Amino acid sequence: MTWYQEWFGEEYLELYSHRDENEARQQVSFFRDQFAKVEGRILDLACGTGRHMQELFAAAYRPVGCDLSYTLLRTGVKDYGAMPVARADMRSLPFCNGTFAGLVNFFTSFGYFSTEDENLGVVHEMARVLDKGAVFLFDYLNVHRELDKLVQRETRQTPTGSVAIERWFDPFDRSFNKRMTIGQKRYLERVRGYDLDEISVMFTSSSLSIRDAFGDFDGSPFSRSSPRLILVGSKLS
Ligand SMILES: C[S@@+](CC[C@H](N)C(=O)[O-])C[C@H]1O[C@@H](n2cnc3c(N)ncnc32)[C@H](O)[C@@H]1O
Known part of the structure:
Protein backbone atom coordinates (compact mmCIF):
# COMPACT_ATOMS: atom_id res chain seq x y z
CA MET A 1 0.00 0.00 0.00
CA ASN A 142 4.04 27.25 -0.39
CA VAL A 143 7.36 25.48 -0.91
CA HIS A 144 9.44 28.52 0.13
CA ARG A 145 7.68 28.93 3.43
CA GLU A 146 7.66 25.18 4.12
CA LEU A 147 11.42 25.06 3.61
CA ASP A 148 12.04 28.13 5.76
CA LYS A 149 9.86 26.95 8.61
CA LEU A 150 10.39 23.21 8.58
CA VAL A 151 10.03 21.90 12.15
CA GLN A 152 12.05 18.70 12.20
CA ARG A 153 10.52 17.14 15.31
CA GLU A 154 7.48 17.79 17.43
CA THR A 155 4.93 15.95 19.52
CA ARG A 156 1.23 16.69 19.28
CA GLN A 157 -1.50 15.60 21.67
CA THR A 158 -4.75 14.26 20.27
CA PRO A 159 -7.80 13.08 22.25
CA THR A 160 -6.52 9.51 22.06
CA GLY A 161 -2.82 10.02 22.72
CA SER A 162 0.33 11.60 21.45
CA VAL A 163 1.70 11.72 17.93
CA ALA A 164 5.44 12.06 17.34
CA ILE A 165 6.08 13.91 14.09
CA GLU A 166 9.30 14.04 12.08
CA ARG A 167 9.62 16.23 8.99
CA TRP A 168 12.24 16.41 6.29
CA PHE A 169 12.70 17.68 2.78
CA ASP A 170 14.15 15.27 0.25
CA PRO A 171 16.15 17.29 -2.31
CA PHE A 172 16.37 14.28 -4.62
CA ASP A 173 12.68 14.19 -5.47
CA ARG A 174 11.86 17.57 -3.89
CA SER A 175 9.28 16.10 -1.58
CA PHE A 176 8.13 17.27 1.84
CA ASN A 177 7.92 14.25 4.08
CA LYS A 178 6.25 13.85 7.44
CA ARG A 179 6.40 10.72 9.52
CA MET A 180 3.78 10.23 12.22
CA THR A 181 4.40 7.69 14.97
CA ILE A 182 1.28 6.82 16.93
CA GLY A 183 1.92 4.06 19.43
CA GLN A 184 3.21 1.12 17.41
CA LYS A 185 1.94 2.51 14.12
CA ARG A 186 3.90 4.63 11.68
CA TYR A 187 2.46 6.67 8.82
CA LEU A 188 4.02 8.78 6.11
CA GLU A 189 2.80 11.88 4.32
CA ARG A 190 4.73 12.77 1.19
CA VAL A 191 4.01 15.77 -1.03
CA ARG A 192 6.08 16.82 -4.03
CA GLY A 193 6.78 20.52 -3.59
CA TYR A 194 6.02 22.46 -6.75
CA ASP A 195 6.67 26.18 -6.82
C1 LIG B 1 -5.05 16.65 3.08
S1 LIG B 1 -6.52 15.77 2.73
C2 LIG B 1 -7.63 17.07 2.29
C3 LIG B 1 -9.08 16.67 2.28
C4 LIG B 1 -10.07 17.79 2.04
N1 LIG B 1 -9.81 18.48 0.80
C5 LIG B 1 -10.09 18.76 3.20
O1 LIG B 1 -9.64 19.89 3.05
O2 LIG B 1 -10.56 18.37 4.27
C6 LIG B 1 -6.14 14.99 1.20
C7 LIG B 1 -7.25 14.14 0.64
O3 LIG B 1 -6.80 13.51 -0.57
C8 LIG B 1 -7.36 12.22 -0.63
N2 LIG B 1 -6.56 11.39 -1.53
C9 LIG B 1 -5.32 10.90 -1.29
N3 LIG B 1 -4.88 10.22 -2.34
C10 LIG B 1 -5.86 10.26 -3.27
C11 LIG B 1 -5.99 9.74 -4.57
N4 LIG B 1 -5.01 9.01 -5.12
N5 LIG B 1 -7.13 9.98 -5.26
C12 LIG B 1 -8.13 10.68 -4.69
N6 LIG B 1 -8.06 11.22 -3.46
C13 LIG B 1 -6.94 11.01 -2.75
C14 LIG B 1 -7.32 11.76 0.80
O4 LIG B 1 -8.15 10.65 1.04
C15 LIG B 1 -7.72 13.02 1.55
O5 LIG B 1 -9.10 13.11 1.72
Whole structure:
Protein backbone atom coordinates (compact mmCIF):
# COMPACT_ATOMS: atom_id res chain seq x y z
CA MET A 1 0.00 0.00 0.00
CA THR A 2 1.17 3.54 -0.71
CA TRP A 3 1.30 6.24 1.98
CA TYR A 4 -1.91 7.96 0.87
CA GLN A 5 -3.87 4.70 1.04
CA GLU A 6 -2.73 4.12 4.62
CA TRP A 7 -2.73 7.58 6.15
CA PHE A 8 -6.12 9.12 5.33
CA GLY A 9 -8.10 7.31 8.01
CA GLU A 10 -9.10 7.79 11.65
CA GLU A 11 -5.65 8.96 12.79
CA TYR A 12 -5.49 11.60 10.06
CA LEU A 13 -8.89 12.94 11.19
CA GLU A 14 -7.67 13.16 14.78
CA LEU A 15 -4.39 14.86 13.99
CA TYR A 16 -6.08 17.39 11.70
CA SER A 17 -9.25 17.91 13.71
CA HIS A 18 -8.61 21.67 13.64
CA ARG A 19 -9.17 21.53 9.87
CA ASP A 20 -12.87 21.77 10.51
CA GLU A 21 -16.14 23.21 9.25
CA ASN A 22 -15.28 26.72 10.44
CA GLU A 23 -12.16 26.76 8.34
CA ALA A 24 -14.09 25.29 5.40
CA ARG A 25 -16.72 28.05 5.73
CA GLN A 26 -14.05 30.75 5.49
CA GLN A 27 -12.49 29.05 2.47
CA VAL A 28 -15.79 28.64 0.66
CA SER A 29 -16.54 32.28 1.39
CA PHE A 30 -13.25 33.14 -0.33
CA PHE A 31 -14.32 30.99 -3.31
CA ARG A 32 -17.59 32.90 -3.42
CA ASP A 33 -15.78 36.23 -3.38
CA GLN A 34 -13.73 35.07 -6.36
CA PHE A 35 -16.43 33.55 -8.50
CA ALA A 36 -19.88 34.48 -7.15
CA LYS A 37 -22.29 32.50 -9.29
CA VAL A 38 -21.23 29.24 -10.91
CA GLU A 39 -23.85 27.70 -13.19
CA GLY A 40 -23.37 23.96 -12.99
CA ARG A 41 -21.71 21.39 -10.81
CA ILE A 42 -18.47 21.92 -8.91
CA LEU A 43 -16.05 19.06 -8.33
CA ASP A 44 -14.47 18.98 -4.87
CA LEU A 45 -11.40 16.98 -5.84
CA ALA A 46 -10.07 15.02 -2.85
CA CYS A 47 -13.06 16.13 -0.79
CA GLY A 48 -12.13 14.13 2.31
CA THR A 49 -15.14 14.11 4.64
CA GLY A 50 -16.86 16.73 2.49
CA ARG A 51 -16.50 19.61 4.97
CA HIS A 52 -16.19 22.05 2.04
CA MET A 53 -19.05 20.39 0.17
CA GLN A 54 -21.54 21.06 2.90
CA GLU A 55 -20.45 24.71 2.97
CA LEU A 56 -20.72 24.86 -0.81
CA PHE A 57 -24.26 23.48 -0.57
CA ALA A 58 -25.07 26.07 2.09
CA ALA A 59 -23.84 28.77 -0.30
CA ALA A 60 -26.22 27.41 -3.01
CA TYR A 61 -23.54 25.75 -5.16
CA ARG A 62 -23.89 22.22 -6.52
CA PRO A 63 -20.79 20.29 -5.38
CA VAL A 64 -19.86 16.72 -6.25
CA GLY A 65 -17.09 15.11 -4.23
CA CYS A 66 -14.40 12.65 -5.16
CA ASP A 67 -11.94 10.97 -2.81
CA LEU A 68 -10.06 7.72 -2.45
CA SER A 69 -10.52 7.24 1.28
CA TYR A 70 -13.49 5.12 2.22
CA THR A 71 -13.02 6.06 5.89
CA LEU A 72 -13.13 9.81 5.20
CA LEU A 73 -16.12 9.53 2.85
CA ARG A 74 -17.99 7.38 5.38
CA THR A 75 -17.19 9.84 8.18
CA GLY A 76 -18.62 12.62 6.02
CA VAL A 77 -21.90 10.76 5.55
CA LYS A 78 -22.08 10.22 9.30
CA ASP A 79 -21.31 13.87 10.13
CA TYR A 80 -23.09 15.73 7.33
CA GLY A 81 -25.58 13.28 5.82
CA ALA A 82 -25.65 11.82 2.31
CA MET A 83 -23.82 13.81 -0.35
CA PRO A 84 -23.04 13.12 -4.01
CA VAL A 85 -19.57 11.61 -3.86
CA ALA A 86 -17.52 9.15 -5.88
CA ARG A 87 -14.81 7.00 -4.44
CA ALA A 88 -12.03 7.19 -7.02
CA ASP A 89 -8.38 7.89 -7.65
CA MET A 90 -7.65 11.42 -8.83
CA ARG A 91 -5.41 10.05 -11.59
CA SER A 92 -8.43 8.56 -13.29
CA LEU A 93 -11.61 10.47 -12.55
CA PRO A 94 -14.91 8.69 -13.18
CA PHE A 95 -16.50 11.66 -14.98
CA CYS A 96 -17.04 12.53 -18.63
CA ASN A 97 -15.14 15.32 -20.37
CA GLY A 98 -16.48 18.78 -19.60
CA THR A 99 -18.78 17.67 -16.77
CA PHE A 100 -18.04 20.48 -14.33
CA ALA A 101 -18.46 24.25 -14.26
CA GLY A 102 -15.97 24.51 -11.40
CA LEU A 103 -13.36 22.61 -9.40
CA VAL A 104 -11.93 23.09 -5.94
CA ASN A 105 -8.93 21.32 -4.48
CA PHE A 106 -8.42 22.27 -0.85
CA PHE A 107 -5.68 21.70 1.70
CA THR A 108 -2.70 20.38 -0.24
CA SER A 109 -4.43 17.52 -2.02
CA PHE A 110 -1.92 17.43 -4.86
CA GLY A 111 1.62 16.20 -5.53
CA TYR A 112 1.05 12.82 -3.90
CA PHE A 113 2.52 10.59 -6.58
CA SER A 114 6.08 9.42 -7.00
CA THR A 115 6.45 10.35 -10.67
CA GLU A 116 6.14 13.72 -12.36
CA ASP A 117 3.95 12.13 -15.04
CA GLU A 118 1.40 11.02 -12.48
CA ASN A 119 1.17 14.46 -10.85
CA LEU A 120 0.93 16.09 -14.26
CA GLY A 121 -1.69 13.47 -15.16
CA VAL A 122 -3.84 14.73 -12.28
CA VAL A 123 -3.72 18.25 -13.76
CA HIS A 124 -4.78 16.77 -17.11
CA GLU A 125 -7.66 14.99 -15.41
CA MET A 126 -8.73 18.19 -13.67
CA ALA A 127 -8.76 19.99 -17.01
CA ARG A 128 -10.47 17.14 -18.82
CA VAL A 129 -13.50 17.06 -16.53
CA LEU A 130 -13.89 20.86 -16.64
CA ASP A 131 -16.06 22.54 -19.23
CA LYS A 132 -14.69 25.42 -21.29
CA GLY A 133 -14.71 28.56 -19.14
CA ALA A 134 -15.07 26.54 -15.92
CA VAL A 135 -13.41 28.02 -12.85
CA PHE A 136 -10.99 26.49 -10.36
CA LEU A 137 -9.51 27.11 -6.93
CA PHE A 138 -6.33 25.23 -6.04
CA ASP A 139 -5.08 25.49 -2.45
CA TYR A 140 -1.57 24.15 -2.07
CA LEU A 141 1.49 24.49 0.15
CA ASN A 142 4.04 27.25 -0.39
CA VAL A 143 7.36 25.48 -0.91
CA HIS A 144 9.44 28.52 0.13
CA ARG A 145 7.68 28.93 3.43
CA GLU A 146 7.66 25.18 4.12
CA LEU A 147 11.42 25.06 3.61
CA ASP A 148 12.04 28.13 5.76
CA LYS A 149 9.86 26.95 8.61
CA LEU A 150 10.39 23.21 8.58
CA VAL A 151 10.03 21.90 12.15
CA GLN A 152 12.05 18.70 12.20
CA ARG A 153 10.52 17.14 15.31
CA GLU A 154 7.48 17.79 17.43
CA THR A 155 4.93 15.95 19.52
CA ARG A 156 1.23 16.69 19.28
CA GLN A 157 -1.50 15.60 21.67
CA THR A 158 -4.75 14.26 20.27
CA PRO A 159 -7.80 13.08 22.25
CA THR A 160 -6.52 9.51 22.06
CA GLY A 161 -2.82 10.02 22.72
CA SER A 162 0.33 11.60 21.45
CA VAL A 163 1.70 11.72 17.93
CA ALA A 164 5.44 12.06 17.34
CA ILE A 165 6.08 13.91 14.09
CA GLU A 166 9.30 14.04 12.08
CA ARG A 167 9.62 16.23 8.99
CA TRP A 168 12.24 16.41 6.29
CA PHE A 169 12.70 17.68 2.78
CA ASP A 170 14.15 15.27 0.25
CA PRO A 171 16.15 17.29 -2.31
CA PHE A 172 16.37 14.28 -4.62
CA ASP A 173 12.68 14.19 -5.47
CA ARG A 174 11.86 17.57 -3.89
CA SER A 175 9.28 16.10 -1.58
CA PHE A 176 8.13 17.27 1.84
CA ASN A 177 7.92 14.25 4.08
CA LYS A 178 6.25 13.85 7.44
CA ARG A 179 6.40 10.72 9.52
CA MET A 180 3.78 10.23 12.22
CA THR A 181 4.40 7.69 14.97
CA ILE A 182 1.28 6.82 16.93
CA GLY A 183 1.92 4.06 19.43
CA GLN A 184 3.21 1.12 17.41
CA LYS A 185 1.94 2.51 14.12
CA ARG A 186 3.90 4.63 11.68
CA TYR A 187 2.46 6.67 8.82
CA LEU A 188 4.02 8.78 6.11
CA GLU A 189 2.80 11.88 4.32
CA ARG A 190 4.73 12.77 1.19
CA VAL A 191 4.01 15.77 -1.03
CA ARG A 192 6.08 16.82 -4.03
CA GLY A 193 6.78 20.52 -3.59
CA TYR A 194 6.02 22.46 -6.75
CA ASP A 195 6.67 26.18 -6.82
CA LEU A 196 4.45 28.70 -8.56
CA ASP A 197 6.46 28.59 -11.80
CA GLU A 198 6.29 24.80 -11.98
CA ILE A 199 2.56 24.72 -11.25
CA SER A 200 1.99 27.45 -13.83
CA VAL A 201 3.72 25.37 -16.50
CA MET A 202 1.67 22.30 -15.58
CA PHE A 203 -1.61 24.21 -15.55
CA THR A 204 -0.91 26.13 -18.74
CA SER A 205 -0.07 22.91 -20.58
CA SER A 206 -3.61 21.77 -19.74
CA SER A 207 -5.28 25.05 -20.75
CA LEU A 208 -5.85 25.99 -17.13
CA SER A 209 -5.29 29.72 -17.01
CA ILE A 210 -4.24 31.20 -13.65
CA ARG A 211 -5.87 34.56 -13.01
CA ASP A 212 -4.51 35.25 -9.52
CA ALA A 213 -2.18 33.78 -6.93
CA PHE A 214 -3.06 34.42 -3.29
CA GLY A 215 -1.01 33.70 -0.21
CA ASP A 216 -3.85 33.02 2.17
CA PHE A 217 -7.63 32.89 2.43
CA ASP A 218 -7.65 36.46 3.73
CA GLY A 219 -7.00 37.49 0.11
CA SER A 220 -3.40 38.63 0.59
CA PRO A 221 -1.26 38.33 -2.55
CA PHE A 222 1.15 35.41 -2.82
CA SER A 223 4.76 35.97 -1.74
CA ARG A 224 7.60 33.65 -0.78
CA SER A 225 6.63 33.98 2.90
CA SER A 226 2.89 33.30 2.41
CA PRO A 227 1.30 30.48 4.40
CA ARG A 228 -0.32 29.05 1.27
CA LEU A 229 -0.27 29.11 -2.52
CA ILE A 230 -3.87 29.58 -3.65
CA LEU A 231 -4.49 29.75 -7.38
CA VAL A 232 -7.73 30.81 -9.00
CA GLY A 233 -8.49 30.79 -12.69
CA SER A 234 -10.43 29.16 -15.46
CA LYS A 235 -10.17 26.64 -18.25
CA LEU A 236 -9.48 28.26 -21.60
CA SER A 237 -10.62 25.69 -24.12
C1 LIG B 1 -5.05 16.65 3.08
S1 LIG B 1 -6.52 15.77 2.73
C2 LIG B 1 -7.63 17.07 2.29
C3 LIG B 1 -9.08 16.67 2.28
C4 LIG B 1 -10.07 17.79 2.04
N1 LIG B 1 -9.81 18.48 0.80
C5 LIG B 1 -10.09 18.76 3.20
O1 LIG B 1 -9.64 19.89 3.05
O2 LIG B 1 -10.56 18.37 4.27
C6 LIG B 1 -6.14 14.99 1.20
C7 LIG B 1 -7.25 14.14 0.64
O3 LIG B 1 -6.80 13.51 -0.57
C8 LIG B 1 -7.36 12.22 -0.63
N2 LIG B 1 -6.56 11.39 -1.53
C9 LIG B 1 -5.32 10.90 -1.29
N3 LIG B 1 -4.88 10.22 -2.34
C10 LIG B 1 -5.86 10.26 -3.27
C11 LIG B 1 -5.99 9.74 -4.57
N4 LIG B 1 -5.01 9.01 -5.12
N5 LIG B 1 -7.13 9.98 -5.26
C12 LIG B 1 -8.13 10.68 -4.69
N6 LIG B 1 -8.06 11.22 -3.46
C13 LIG B 1 -6.94 11.01 -2.75
C14 LIG B 1 -7.32 11.76 0.80
O4 LIG B 1 -8.15 10.65 1.04
C15 LIG B 1 -7.72 13.02 1.55
O5 LIG B 1 -9.10 13.11 1.72
